[in-house]
Amino acid sequence: MVTCLIGLGSNQGDRVGNLLAAIAALGEDPAISLQAVSSFVESAPVGGPAGQPNFFNGAAILATSLPAQALLTRLLDIELRLGRVRGERFGPRTIDLDLLLYGEQVIESPTLQVPHPRLRVRRFVLAPAAEIAGEMLVPALTDAEQRVSIETLCARLPDPAPSELGLRVIMSAAAMQRHVREIQLSGRRVGVVPTMGALHSGHLSLVQEARRRSDYVVATIFVNPTQFAPHEDFTKYPRTLDADLSALSAAGCQAAFVPSAEEMYPRGATTTVDPPEVALPLEGVCRPGHFRGVATIVLKLFHLIPAEVACFGQKDFQQALVIRRMVADLNVPIEVVVCPTVREADGLALSSRNRYLSAAERERALALSRALRQAEQSIQAGETESNRIVSAMRETLAAAGITSIDYVALADPETLAECSHVEGKTVALIACRVGSTRLIDNCLLDPTIDAGSAKRGAVRA
Amino acid sequence: MVTCLIGLGSNQGDRVGNLLAAIAALGEDPAISLQAVSSFVESAPVGGPAGQPNFFNGAAILATSLPAQALLTRLLDIELRLGRVRGERFGPRTIDLDLLLYGEQVIESPTLQVPHPRLRVRRFVLAPAAEIAGEMLVPALTDAEQRVSIETLCARLPDPAPSELGLRVIMSAAAMQRHVREIQLSGRRVGVVPTMGALHSGHLSLVQEARRRSDYVVATIFVNPTQFAPHEDFTKYPRTLDADLSALSAAGCQAAFVPSAEEMYPRGATTTVDPPEVALPLEGVCRPGHFRGVATIVLKLFHLIPAEVACFGQKDFQQALVIRRMVADLNVPIEVVVCPTVREADGLALSSRNRYLSAAERERALALSRALRQAEQSIQAGETESNRIVSAMRETLAAAGITSIDYVALADPETLAECSHVEGKTVALIACRVGSTRLIDNCLLDPTIDAGSAKRGAVRA
Numbered sequence: 001m002v003t004c005l006i007g008l009g010s011n012q013g014d015r016v017g018n019l020l021a022a023i024a025a026l027g028e029d030p031a032i033s034l035q036a037v038s039s040f041v042e043s044a045p046v047g048g049p050a051g052q053p054n055f056f057n058g059a060a061i062l063a064t065s066l067p068a069q070a071l072l073t074r075l076l077d078i079e080l081r082l083g084r085v086r087g088e089r090f091g092p093r094t095i096d097l098d099l100l101l102y103g104e105q106v107i108e109s110p111t112l113q114v115p116h117p118r119l120r121v122r123r124f125v126l127a128p129a130a131e132i133a134g135e136m137l138v139p140a141l142t143d144a145e146q147r148v149s150i151e152t153l154c155a156r157l158p159d160p161a162p163s164e165l166g167l168r169v170i171m172s173a174a175a176m177q178r179h180v181r182e183i184q185l186s187g188r189r190v191g192v193v194p195t196m197g198a199l200h201s202g203h204l205s206l207v208q209e210a211r212r213r214s215d216y217v218v219a220t221i222f223v224n225p226t227q228f229a230p231h232e233d234f235t236k237y238p239r240t241l242d243a244d245l246s247a248l249s250a251a252g253c254q255a256a257f258v259p260s261a262e263e264m265y266p267r268g269a270t271t272t273v274d275p276p277e278v279a280l281p282l283e284g285v286c287r288p289g290h291f292r293g294v295a296t297i298v299l300k301l302f303h304l305i306p307a308e309v310a311c312f313g314q315k316d317f318q319q320a321l322v323i324r325r326m327v328a329d330l331n332v333p334i335e336v337v338v339c340p341t342v343r344e345a346d347g348l349a350l351s352s353r354n355r356y357l358s359a360a361e362r363e364r365a366l367a368l369s370r371a372l373r374q375a376e377q378s379i380q381a382g383e384t385e386s387n388r389i390v391s392a393m394r395e396t397l398a399a400a401g402i403t404s405i406d407y408v409a410l411a412d413p414e415t416l417a418e419c420s421h422v423e424g425k426t427v428a429l430i431a432c433r434v435g436s437t438r439l440i441d442n443c444l445l446d447p448t449i450d451a452g453s454a455k456r457g458a459v460r461a
Numbered sequence: 462m463v464t465c466l467i468g469l470g471s472n473q474g475d476r477v478g479n480l481l482a483a484i485a486a487l488g489e490d491p492a493i494s495l496q497a498v499s500s501f502v503e504s505a506p507v508g509g510p511a512g513q514p515n516f517f518n519g520a521a522i523l524a525t526s527l528p529a530q531a532l533l534t535r536l537l538d539i540e541l542r543l544g545r546v547r548g549e550r551f552g553p554r555t556i557d558l559d560l561l562l563y564g565e566q567v568i569e570s571p572t573l574q575v576p577h578p579r580l581r582v583r584r585f586v587l588a589p590a591a592e593i594a595g596e597m598l599v600p601a602l603t604d605a606e607q608r609v610s611i612e613t614l615c616a617r618l619p620d621p622a623p624s625e626l627g628l629r630v631i632m633s634a635a636a637m638q639r640h641v642r643e644i645q646l647s648g649r650r651v652g653v654v655p656t657m658g659a660l661h662s663g664h665l666s667l668v669q670e671a672r673r674r675s676d677y678v679v680a681t682i683f684v685n686p687t688q689f690a691p692h693e694d695f696t697k698y699p700r701t702l703d704a705d706l707s708a709l710s711a712a713g714c715q716a717a718f719v720p721s722a723e724e725m726y727p728r729g730a731t732t733t734v735d736p737p738e739v740a741l742p743l744e745g746v747c748r749p750g751h752f753r754g755v756a757t758i759v760l761k762l763f764h765l766i767p768a769e770v771a772c773f774g775q776k777d778f779q780q781a782l783v784i785r786r787m788v789a790d791l792n793v794p795i796e797v798v799v800c801p802t803v804r805e806a807d808g809l810a811l812s813s814r815n816r817y818l819s820a821a822e823r824e825r826a827l828a829l830s831r832a833l834r835q836a837e838q839s840i841q842a843g844e845t846e847s848n849r850i851v852s853a854m855r856e857t858l859a860a861a862g863i864t865s866i867d868y869v870a871l872a873d874p875e876t877l878a879e880c881s882h883v884e885g886k887t888v889a890l891i892a893c894r895v896g897s898t899r900l901i902d903n904c905l906l907d908p909t910i911d912a913g914s915a916k917r918g919a920v921r922a
Contacts (some may be wrong), residue, residue, distance in 0.1 A: 177794055237612075271737040271756070276730075295732070296791075303792040306767070329732035331764040333638055395713035 001063045003035070004071065005133060005150075006100035007116070007125045011055040013092040014242045016169050016258065018082055019058055022095050025063060025078045032074070038128035039175055042166025042249055045092075046124075052092045054166055055079045056251070059128040061136075068102040072112050075099060101375035102123060104147070115139060116395030123157050123164050130154040131175065142174055152343060167249040169256050173264070176257050176304045180218065182307075188215035192334075194298055197221040198238035198352035199247050202342035206311040207251045209339045213309045217456055218274035219248050220257040220301050222264060226272075226330040227293030257305065264300065274295045276325040281416050282429060283318050283440075286406045290323050298323055302334055304369075309336050315341040315349050317427060317442040318416060341441070343369065349441045356437040365434045371408070372443040375428045379447045384422045386410045396433060422447055464613075465532065466562035467524045467592060468577070468586045472516040473555040473702045477630050477719065480519055483556050486539045487523060489765070493535070496522040498895055499589035500636055503627025506553075507585075510803060513553045515627055515710070520589040521559075522597075528726035529563040534574050536560060549625070561586060566601045582623050584618050591615040592636065618678050628710040630717050634725070635766045637718050641679065645767075649676035653768035654797075655759055656820055658682040659699035659813035667772040669714040670800045674770045680709050681718040681762050685724060687733075688754030704921055725761065733757045737786040742877050743890060744779050744901075747867045752783050763795055764776060764824055771795050776802040776810050778888060778903040779877060796867055802902070804830065810902045817898040826846060826895045828861030831902040832869070836889045840908045845883045847871045858893060865894035883908050 010018040018428045020041055026032045040058040064071055075097040082095045100116045107114040115138050119125060129136070134151035159216070180190055191214030193206045203219075210217045222245055228234035241258070248256055272292055279291035302310065312320045320338045327336050342350045347369035348362070357365055371393040378389055393408045412416045413427040422445065429442040467487070470481040480501055488495045501519040536558040536795055545558045561577045568575040576599050580586060595612035600787070631637045635663055641651055652675030655666045664680075671678045682705055689695035690815040702719070709717055733753055740752035763771065773781045781799045788797050803811045808830035809823070837856040840851055872879050874888040883905045883906065 173792055177792070181794075269737075269790040270739075271787045272735045273791075274733045274753075275736045276732040292735075300792045303794055306794060326732045329639070330734075331634055331728040331761045333642075333764055333767060 001033070001065050002103040002105075003101075003136070004062050004099060004103070005129055005130075005136060006039075006060045006063060006075070007057065007096075007098035007100045008060065008061060008095040009055050009057045009098075009124070010094060011045060011053045011082075012092045015053070015056045016241055016245060018095045021082055022078055022097060023060060025081065026060065026318055029074060029197070031064055031066050032071075033063045034406050034455065035063055036132040037171070038131045039171070039460070040169040041128060042245070043166070044163035044166070046122075048092070050111045052098040053246075053341060055124065056245075057124040057128060059125065059132060061133050063329055067106065068099065068107050068112060068114060069109070074418045098125075099104050100129070101136065101138065104137055106139050106141060111395050115141060117141065120145075120153050121157070121162055123154075126150060126154045126157065136202060140435045167245055167253060167256055169245065169258055170259055171260065171263065171306050174261060176218075176259075177306075179255065180305050180307070183216045190214055190305065191217045191309045191310070191311065192301065192305045193217065193219045193253070193311050195219055195221055195244075195300050196223045196237065196352065197244045198240050198340075199244045200352065200357070201348045201363065202313055202315060202350040204247060204251045205342050206313060206339050207253050209337060209392055210311045211252055211446060212312075213335075213337065214307070216255070217253045218255045218257055218305050218307065219253050220259075220305065222257070222259055222297070222301075224264075224297040225261055226265070226296060227290050228306065229287060229289060232287070233353075238355055256302075264297065273299050273326060273330075274321050276329055277317070278414075278416050279322045281411075281418070282409060284432065286431060291319070295322060295326050295357075298460075299326065299330070299332070302327075302332055307334060309337060311339055314338050314442070314444075315351065316440070317413075317429060317454065321414070321416065324383050347373070349439075351439065353437055357434060361437065364400045364402060365437075365439055367402055368430050368432070368439060368441040370400075371396040371430060372428055372441060375410070376443060376445055379422055379426075384447065385419050386418070386422060389422065389428075393428070394428065397430070402432050402434055406433075406438070408429035408432075410445075424448060462494070462526050462596070463529075463564040464522060464524050464562075464565075465560060465564070466590055466597060466874060467521045467523060467536070468514050468518065468557075468559035468561045468590075469501075469521065470557040470559075470585070471555060472506060472514045473553045474544075475892065476517045477512070477702055477706060479556045480517060481632075482543055483558060484521060485543065489520065492527050493532075494524045496524055498632070499592045499720050500632070501630040502585060503629070503706070504585045505624035505627070505913070507583075509553070509896060516585065517630060517706075517866060518589060519583040520586065520593060528636050529560065529566065529568050529575060531636055534809070539656040556857050560588075562597065562599065565598055567600050567602060576602060578602065580604075581614050582618070586617075587615045588609060589671065590806060602885045611873075616757065628706055628714060630706060630718055630719055631869050632719055632724065633719065634720060634765050637679075637720075638767075640716065641766050642770070644677045650770070651766065651768040652770045652772065654678065654680045654714070654772050655762050656680055656682055656705075657684045657813065658705045659701050659816070660705045661803075661811045661813065661815075663774050663776060663811040665708060665712045665755060666803050667774060667800055668709065668714050670779045671772045672713055672768065674772075674796075674798065675768070677716070678714045679716045679766050679768065680714050680720055681720075681766065683720055683758070683762075684807055685725075685758040686722055686758060687726070688751050690748060690750060693748070694814075698767040699816055701839055718762070721829070725758070734760050734787060734791075736783050737790055739779070739786050739875075739877050740783045742879070743868055743870060743871075743894065744776055747892060752780070755780055756783060758788065758792070760793070760854070761790075763793055763910055768795060770798060772798045774802060775799050775903070775905075776812065777873075777901070778890060781889040782875070782877065788827040793858070808834070810900075813899065814898055814900065818895060822896045822898065825861045825863060826898075826900055828863055829891050829893070831861075832891060833889055833902060836871070837904060837906055840883055840887075840906050845908065847879070847881050847883060848891075850883065852908060854889070854891065858891070863893050863895055867892035867899070869893075871906075885909060 007018050022189050037057040040056040042054050045052045083096050102114045129150045136150050193201050193208030273295035275291040275295040324336045375389050390408050409429050426445045431440045469480050499520040499748035501517040503515050506513045545555050565573045590611045597611050652671030684698050736752040736756040747858050785797045837852050870890050887906045892901045
């Protein structure tokens with residue numbers, strides 16, 4: 001068996017998806033034993049036509065008894081299967097697999113040069129390789145070169161250019177934990193933004209808030225199966241990984257944690273978080289088990305990314321409350337920041353599920369923010385009877401043809417106990433179906449402040 | 462209202478208990494508003510007769526409208542109520558309360574000097590004070606002195622002598638978290654040993670293992686109410702705080718976290734850990750809810766003391782398994798080390814509950830380790846039928862008059878699934894009552910290794 005270092009790159013289509021598909025193909029080859037896979041790091045293309053997308057690059061270590069040329073054939077075959085079309089040199093590519101090291105052998109043939117002739121100078125190859133095989137030795141190609149470790153080559157590189165320091169995509173829980181520890185040991189504060197992907201400006205506002213409050217922002221993208229009930233939309237939940245990664249990179253996020261379900265829930269894992277009482281009403285009634293799934297995955301993410309600060313959106317009001325309460329109850333050393341709901345110009349709260357809506361449903365969905373605004377206005381006008389406010393809100397929803405209502409409630413914003421009279425700070429919450437799409441929205445109300453200052457926190461349309 | 466700094470010390474009786482009683486008395490005085498209480502730090506007595514016990518010293522900040530002399534009277538009154546007998550100067554004392562600062566006033570009277578004339582040079586006062594009131598200003602007593610903050614005075618002290626660096630006792634969750642962070646920022650690895658107090662050599666062996674694996678050891682002493690069922694021995698569980706602290710100090714433990722129940726479970730805290738499946742059999746059947754309590758408190762302690770390593774005893778075999786599994790399932794970034802059971806010379810496993818046993822019960826209790834040793838021997842002799850081994854163990858217990866048996870089991874040491882045949886690594890576990898005292902013990906068995914090497918892990922008598 002020979003230990004080999006493979007370089008992987010993609011800058012076309014679903015880039016990280018392509019890299020993962022290539023890794024999966026390597027893993028399925030019976031002649032190949034996959035040993036380790038690095039994180040993927042974004043970098044600007046070197047050479048080639050202008051305007052190409054950024055690459056994601058990574059490295060893998062494998063052991064094989066295949067001769068080098070046969071291994072190369074397997075790599076080319078995987079490239080072909082994943083849709084690689086060989087075009088111009090340095091041109092864009094769906095997937096690029098390079099055989100960088102074949103043990104410590106030096107191979108010079110018309111079709112294969114090992115070690116790869118530019119291995120010693122390419123950060124986008126050396127840095128991922130150092131993560132998984134720092135002690136692997138690179139044989140000398142010329143008399144002027146020495147046999148040195150990847151780690152040593154990496155340390156010899158000049159300081160990285162900004163174009164070499166793009167988003168880092170981490171799939172492994174252990175690598176994620178190690179990476180955050182390194183960042184923190186360098187004295188930087190870490191912020192985390194847990195998401196299920198399908199990112200919109202609401203998510204990006206959380207990244208921006210995390211940037212304000214920390215030096216290094218990690219977003220997580222994981223569609224958590226345990227927070228969906230069997231009849232819910234887990235399988236059809238939108239997955240837009242490549243666009244998500246581009247958006248995170250553009251927003252100044254430094255790392256994305258994108259684990260597989262197997263990575264987060266290995267066989268035999270059975271410990272869960274029994275969420276706080278505030279998880280019981282409202283969503284807790286409509287989505288049994290939902291908050292157990294949320295609390296468990298968020299606590300796991302807080303352990304994998306023990307950040308100083310975590311940002312969540314007010315849009316998921318009860319979720320934010322469940323997490324704040326869990327953090328307090330379990331003494332989790334993290335500051336939880338809840339950021340304002342981001343809305344479309346016409347008032348619709350941003351949600352990944354909005355993309356399920358037809359144009360007509362999109363129009364009807366405006367009734368949620370309209371009902372919340374009306375509640376706000378009626379409280380400003382002196383109304384205190386919850387029954388009357390809730391009835392008016394339900395009428396607004398009904399007038400838009402929304403009849404499948406899970407709840408319309410006025411509640412204490414700390415305990416979520418429903419209140420019959422609006423006296424102090426109150427939250428108005430709605431959950432309903434528009435067509436087959438379940439939407440939620442909420443608004444904080446405070447009858448004790450005047451209408452002018454209340455407007456600053458208001459639902460805008 | 463005037464903000465005052467009080468110094469507290471005790472080196473007689475239940476030292477930390479005395480300090481806490483004095484704090485409680487201050488808190489109950491309607492003329493006094495207690496603002497903050499520091500940790501307590503152990504230090505050798507300064508002056509006085511030889512052979513006195515070490516002191517524990519702390520500081521408190523309070524606000525009061527009492528004149529200084531009246532406040533002093535209250536302090537003296539509390540000293541009297543707590544049994545202080547004024548004897549020789551620098552002699553041992555149950556409780557010592559000093560009025561160190563009364564706002565920024567300078568008071569010179571026959572009975573009261575404020576600031577305390579030796580305040581500026583006493584680490585055992587300045588260090589606790591700096592923890593809660595670093596910015597408080599100490600007025601000048603002479604023309605040569607300057608008005609400076611406590612923090613500045615503290616920084617000016619010479620390096621501490623070993624006698625000034627005893628055990629630190631921390632009661633506050635927030636202070637505990639801050640302290641561990643400071644230790645880790647200084648580059649030291651932290652080890653944690655969770656206990657319920659009533660310490661014996663088994664606990665101290667955990668402290669020693671933690672010392673080997675880290676640079677700074679924190680033991681926790683907390684009799685956790687949520688892991689006791691209503692009919693169990695929570696209220697009569699042995700509490701030996703002063704002896705525990707002396708033992709921890711002598712064992713080289715640097716800090717003890719000794720929170721109150723209110724500190725660990727503030728009103729309204731309802732989040733719990735639903736423990737892993739391995740919590741279901743054996744103790745899970747006999748003590749419903751026990752492992753939910755254990756998992757929750759241990760996770761809370763891991764958050765308050767985010768150590769690199771935690772040590773637990775094999776004596777509580779299933780507990781160690783529950784914690785290891787929880788740590789893995791929830792990705793808690795801590796290494797869990799399980800240390801061998803410590804036994805008396807005659808084989809009895811050390812337990813805080815052994816002190817409940819009468820002399821006759823103590824003798825009968827030897828049947829537990831004897832039964833385990835017999836199981837080990839019969840497996841070494843080739844026996845593989847669990848039924849026969851368990852029957853023999855039960856007979857051994859019965860022969861000693863032990864009839865109240867919760868379980869005698871041979872199980873897989875990872876899953877605790879009971880096994881009908883002993884083929885690979887197996888754990889033998891016993892839980893029974895001797896008199897009214899519930900005792901547990903266990904032994905790892907491995908029929909695949911020879912008797913000679915098996916002996917090294919054996920139950921010794």
